[in-house]
Amino acid sequence: MARGEVDVANLYVHAPFCARRCCYCDFAVEVDRSPPTARWLAAIGRELDTIRASGQAALASAYDTVYVGGGTPSLLRPDAMRGLRATIGDSRMGGADLEWTAEANPESLSAETASEWAAAGVNRISLGVQGFDPDALAWMGRLHSREDACAAVEQARAAGISNLSVDLMFGLPDGVRHRWSDEVRRVLELDVPHISLYGLTAEAGTPLGKWVKTGRARMPTGSRYREEYLFAAEAFVAASYDHYEVSNFARPGFESRHNLACWRGAPYLGLGNGAHSYHGGRRWWNVSDWAAYAAQVEERGRAVAGEEVPIxxxxxxxxxxxxxxxxxxxxxxxxxxxxxxxxxxxxxxxxxxxxxxxxxxxxxxxxxxxxxxxxxx
Ligand code: SF4
Known part of the structure; x- marks a missing residue:
């Protein structure tokens, strides 16, 4: 560990499973409608134990932030976050000020999952809404409806989790029918304290990347991309959100502490396939394929694919x-x-x-x- 380096107090855990792959997604995702929750928990636990035993990263006695991203964590068994808490250690997850975020997709955030998550200690949910228009959602390959998105927000609140974030996507290709001003209005109607606004990109290797290459889809002109971003940013600021990062808006006090810590250069530990870590001036990352990650962790405790010390x-x-x-x-x-x-x-x-x-x-x-x-x- 570098001299003066602080202990790792920010943890990212990757849950790679999705019911279907969205047309634009290039994340480390495994399509599986009934993911193996027990095997996932065991792999995360084994990787963490191996890191602890190696002394590679000095872990704080209690985490400031834990972020369970995906993938779709809400696709795991409802008791998965309870299992994760036990795996990581009750004391490390017991800080009075812990921000524990889990990502969910609207169609899989059931009332049972929301209340199990709250009981485990999850106190912030990031919902992958992306849009409300049925044509736009169908084009993306999303499995939820506008009603599902509203119901998921209500379910989270009913479980006692009101610190909610919603993702919204702009810059959809020409010809995808939706009205941007309606999408912005609808996300505001949810009245959640945090909104993430992401511009769609056509990554090589995704279905969208291929459609753009073959002319089946045409990405928006620079001016439409720009107009949609500025329109939404202006509307969110007018509705009392702070534009605190290029893609993120929050009511005062509801900024993502986990992301802020990473942007400020604090060390973080990433567990799971494709997860990245930063500590002691070094960066390392895990293999991105879930099956390869699980097999390597089961065999030797780690599945690191690469590392670097930035020059x-x-x-x-x-x-x-x-x-x-x-x-x-x-x-x-x-x-x-x-x-x-x-x-x-x-x-x-x-x-x-x-x-x-x-x-x-x-x-x-x-x-x-x-x-x-x-x-x-
Ligand atoms: S739900 Fe998210 S992680 Fe899963 S395929 Fe779609 S964009 Fe990728």
């Missing part, structure tokens, strides 16, 4: 990217004299706002975040 130029690029993506902005100290003219130009273009020692991007600037990071690199 100085990578660290600088990362510092710029992490700083500019959040509303906290980037400390300008040490950027060098050449950066001053660049930052002035950004401010004049409406892409950034300056304060004495920091620069933060505006929504207009976040639209071209990657380009701006490279300008400053």
């Amino acid at each position: 100085a130029t990578q660290r600088r690029l990362e510092r710029l990217w992490l700083g500019l993506r959040t509303a906290e902005g980037l400390a300008t100290e040490g950027l060098g004299p050449a950066a001053e003219a660049t930052l002035e130009r950004w401010a004049a273009a409406g892409w950034a706002e300056r304060s004495a020692y920091r620069v933060r991007l505006t929504a207009q600037g976040w639209l071209i975040l990657d380009e701006l990071v490279l300008e400053l690199a």
